[in-house]
Amino acid sequence: MPADGTSRRSFLQGGAAVLGGAALALGGRAVVDAATADPADAAAPDDAAGRATVAFRGERQPGVTTRPQAFAAFVALDLVDGFDRDALVRLMRIWTDDAERLMAGTPGLADQEKELAAVPARLTVTFGYGPRVFEAAGLADRAPGWLRPLPAFGVDRLEDAWTGGDLVLQVCADDEVTVSHAVRLLVKDARTFTTVRWVQRGFRHAPGTTPSGTTMRNLMGQVDGTRNPDVGVEPALVWSSDDAGPAHAGSTSMVVRRIAMNLDTWDELDRDGREKAVGRRLDTGAPLTGTREHDEPDLDAKGPNGLTVIGPFAHIRRARSENTAERFLRRGYNYDDAPAPGRLSNSGLVFTTFQRDVDAQFVPIQRRLDELDLLNEWTTPIGSAVFYVPGGARSGEYVGQRLLEA
Amino acid sequence: MPADGTSRRSFLQGGAAVLGGAALALGGRAVVDAATADPADAAAPDDAAGRATVAFRGERQPGVTTRPQAFAAFVALDLVDGFDRDALVRLMRIWTDDAERLMAGTPGLADQEKELAAVPARLTVTFGYGPRVFEAAGLADRAPGWLRPLPAFGVDRLEDAWTGGDLVLQVCADDEVTVSHAVRLLVKDARTFTTVRWVQRGFRHAPGTTPSGTTMRNLMGQVDGTRNPDVGVEPALVWSSDDAGPAHAGSTSMVVRRIAMNLDTWDELDRDGREKAVGRRLDTGAPLTGTREHDEPDLDAKGPNGLTVIGPFAHIRRARSENTAERFLRRGYNYDDAPAPGRLSNSGLVFTTFQRDVDAQFVPIQRRLDELDLLNEWTTPIGSAVFYVPGGARSGEYVGQRLLEA
Numbered sequence: 001m002p003a004d005g006t007s008r009r010s011f012l013q014g015g016a017a018v019l020g021g022a023a024l025a026l027g028g029r030a031v032v033d034a035a036t037a038d039p040a041d042a043a044a045p046d047d048a049a050g051r052a053t054v055a056f057r058g059e060r061q062p063g064v065t066t067r068p069q070a071f072a073a074f075v076a077l078d079l080v081d082g083f084d085r086d087a088l089v090r091l092m093r094i095w096t097d098d099a100e101r102l103m104a105g106t107p108g109l110a111d112q113e114k115e116l117a118a119v120p121a122r123l124t125v126t127f128g129y130g131p132r133v134f135e136a137a138g139l140a141d142r143a144p145g146w147l148r149p150l151p152a153f154g155v156d157r158l159e160d161a162w163t164g165g166d167l168v169l170q171v172c173a174d175d176e177v178t179v180s181h182a183v184r185l186l187v188k189d190a191r192t193f194t195t196v197r198w199v200q201r202g203f204r205h206a207p208g209t210t211p212s213g214t215t216m217r218n219l220m221g222q223v224d225g226t227r228n229p230d231v232g233v234e235p236a237l238v239w240s241s242d243d244a245g246p247a248h249a250g251s252t253s254m255v256v257r258r259i260a261m262n263l264d265t266w267d268e269l270d271r272d273g274r275e276k277a278v279g280r281r282l283d284t285g286a287p288l289t290g291t292r293e294h295d296e297p298d299l300d301a302k303g304p305n306g307l308t309v310i311g312p313f314a315h316i317r318r319a320r321s322e323n324t325a326e327r328f329l330r331r332g333y334n335y336d337d338a339p340a341p342g343r344l345s346n347s348g349l350v351f352t353t354f355q356r357d358v359d360a361q362f363v364p365i366q367r368r369l370d371e372l373d374l375l376n377e378w379t380t381p382i383g384s385a386v387f388y389v390p391g392g393a394r395s396g397e398y399v400g401q402r403l404l405e406a
Numbered sequence: 407m408p409a410d411g412t413s414r415r416s417f418l419q420g421g422a423a424v425l426g427g428a429a430l431a432l433g434g435r436a437v438v439d440a441a442t443a444d445p446a447d448a449a450a451p452d453d454a455a456g457r458a459t460v461a462f463r464g465e466r467q468p469g470v471t472t473r474p475q476a477f478a479a480f481v482a483l484d485l486v487d488g489f490d491r492d493a494l495v496r497l498m499r500i501w502t503d504d505a506e507r508l509m510a511g512t513p514g515l516a517d518q519e520k521e522l523a524a525v526p527a528r529l530t531v532t533f534g535y536g537p538r539v540f541e542a543a544g545l546a547d548r549a550p551g552w553l554r555p556l557p558a559f560g561v562d563r564l565e566d567a568w569t570g571g572d573l574v575l576q577v578c579a580d581d582e583v584t585v586s587h588a589v590r591l592l593v594k595d596a597r598t599f600t601t602v603r604w605v606q607r608g609f610r611h612a613p614g615t616t617p618s619g620t621t622m623r624n625l626m627g628q629v630d631g632t633r634n635p636d637v638g639v640e641p642a643l644v645w646s647s648d649d650a651g652p653a654h655a656g657s658t659s660m661v662v663r664r665i666a667m668n669l670d671t672w673d674e675l676d677r678d679g680r681e682k683a684v685g686r687r688l689d690t691g692a693p694l695t696g697t698r699e700h701d702e703p704d705l706d707a708k709g710p711n712g713l714t715v716i717g718p719f720a721h722i723r724r725a726r727s728e729n730t731a732e733r734f735l736r737r738g739y740n741y742d743d744a745p746a747p748g749r750l751s752n753s754g755l756v757f758t759t760f761q762r763d764v765d766a767q768f769v770p771i772q773r774r775l776d777e778l779d780l781l782n783e784w785t786t787p788i789g790s791a792v793f794y795v796p797g798g799a800r801s802g803e804y805v806g807q808r809l810l811e812a
Binding site: 050113114121175198203204208209220221271283344 | 454476520587597605616617745
């Protein structure tokens with residue numbers, strides 16, 4: 001079974017689809033015909049990306065170490081007055097049921113657009129709690145110490161419109177229609193309990209448009225996310241273990257930062273300046289001291305002028321700590337919204353990270369970047385939120401059950 | 407060569423890609439490995455959708471009869487004071503050059519994010535002119551009579567934010583990063599001539615997620631676009647011919663209507679009510695008098711109660727004219743933006759149509775729908791714009807040259 005939990009059924013369908021495609025390719029002209037095939041032909045083999053599913057049940061929630069899908073929506077919800085532990089349990093039972101159904105490519109229980117559920121496209125739904133959920137549920141003593149707004153950073157220009165939230169939904173899929181449908185159903189499930197605080201949508205390259213394993217590029221043109229840790233090898237960077245007690249086993253945390261890019265001033269910088277700001281080549285993503293994207297940067301290497309090749313304020317130097325515990329999993333998405341009057345664009349990153357402990361892993365790195373990072377010149381954090389991501393729903397459980405009932 | 411002009415080169419690459427995928431599928435476990443393959447492996451065969459290109463040069467612009475890509479951005483620009491014919495020619499030369507390069511998967515001339523141009527993903531760029539372009543260029547006498555705002559319809563609740571515009575760019579691709587990059591470059595090209603009036607982005611199912619030839623569904627869950635005419639068979643529905651004179655040969659018109667869906671009240675309708683409102687089954691998209699999506703509706707068929715099966719106000723009855731000239735090509739996209747405070751969603755259609763003559767084809771149908779159409783209950787036009795789409799750039803020409811220099 002693939003590492004990200006794609007089901008055997010969808011994997012086999014995918015394999016069959018590829019074989020079907022090959023048969024057409026061998027026939028030459030037949031491939032062309034496929035593009036205009038009768039839509040009633042249910043055996044058409046070219047929807048493998050739509051049929052793929054990710055397993056919902058498990059000790060940990062999906063959507064964290066799942067290979068990032070092409071599209072994401074992040075929805076922050078605020079609790080209505082009177083929301084209590086019973087309401088939370090009721091909501092999590094409904095959400096669990098609908099998330100499981102949708103991720104399998106079947107409609108939710110009260111789904112009125114059932115047909116839109118038919119393309120799972122590796123849909124994942126990930127639920128997170130802000131500090132107020134613990135208070136409302138009478139579980140403040142179980143809230144991790146790091147579950148609070150991040151410290152104020154000098155670079156921040158936070159807007160209420162993108163900051164905070166009591167609950168979060170991360171909905172990701174390789175199809176945007178699927179994301180829209182799932183978001184709509186899950187937000188409706190919660191309508192008596194919550195109001196929508198913010199919605200952020202993002203994208204990476206669409207399925208089948210870049211070779212598997214390609215690191216995404218952001219809209220500044222940079223390869224973005226090369227040094228993500230391998231959580232399969234180092235699970236403790238992201239996941240709480242049984243040592244954390246039954247309430248927290250399999251949990252993690254999600255930080256959602258909205259980072260605006262000032263592409264107009266970025267345009268004033270030439271390629272050499274851009275590469276020095278980041279410390280990597282624009283074309284390959286290789287560090288300035290290497291030739292391939294995943295080469296280890298040599299932070300001590302000096303150029304003919306006696307200065308370090310990777311400058312003291314280069315992003316990759318500042319984003320890196322001597323302390324190897326200070327790492328986390330990045331899982332961000334580009335955004336590109338309609339520009340404000342008089343502007344050319346409104347682009348940036350929904351910069352999302354997962355880590356076991358926000359204070360121990362995320363905050364120290366963010367402080368380093370806040371103090372000195374050339375990229376601060378062209379990027380501005382305009383939103384920020386921190387969420388606790390409870391463990392997954394094992395067989396018979398609802399998401400969060402071990403936290404709420406342990 | 408495929409009907410939509412996908413180049414032979416990309417077609418061959420696509421075929422090879424499928425074969426490569428099949429080889430992996432035959433090996434079984436190897437498919438799984440492909441998902442985590444070394445990103446440096448440039449031979450990875452799974453980016454066929456990203457490599458595909460659409461031909462730029464021709465009598466007609468691309469992006470009209472091109473099989474709809476998964477993503478679109480529509481950008482309306484307003485001319486700055488002093489914009490004249492020389493400025494228009496200069497702008498169209500620059501835009502032509504950049505559109506041709508980008509559609510081939512190569513960077514624009516002043517492209518500062520060259521790497522983002524490497525995934526053409528069937529990119530098309532289509533240029534359109536509002537009435538002011540003809541005035542500014544001193545060519546008011548060449549402007550078609552239909553080139554003006556649509557008549558006011560009773561259902562309209564038009565907002566300035568989505569209405570009008572002097573120039574339009576329609577940028578479509580099977581990859582959203584590609585769309586963003588192209589839009590950014592083309593808007594920058596025009597920055598000394600124009601200001602951005604509105605940007606509307608939309609999506610359909612992503613590549614590889616539904617069988618080829620599947621009609622899109624909108625976010626109300628309906629199959630949407632079944633009765634699109636086959637423009638290959640009836641080109642005169644969309645394209646002006648040589649009879650129109652050299653200035654207009656190969657031209658068409660684009661109407662962009664932003665249609666908000668009130669999903670909250672739509673939810674109050676059960677499936678039977680929804681099917682009656684449209685006149686089609688939700689599951690198959692078949693007319694209520696048929697069993698398959700493309701079955702011809704029988705508008706006279708009566709049910710056991712003696713009433714017509716497809717009701718008098720059903721959308722498919724109202725959208726259909728006795729006059730077969732009153733048809734046009736629909737090429738719309740879903741939108742799903744962040745909801746306003748207190749709302750659950752903000753969804754709808756960027757309803758885009760192409761037709762030879764707006765007054766003769768689009769307006770009569772729109773009047774019929776305005777008078778009586780059950781769907782008006784749940785949909786509201788909030789934006790509207792009409793553009794002239796000049797003929798394409800043949801070898802050595804810029805887009806619009808025959809109009810401007812004939």
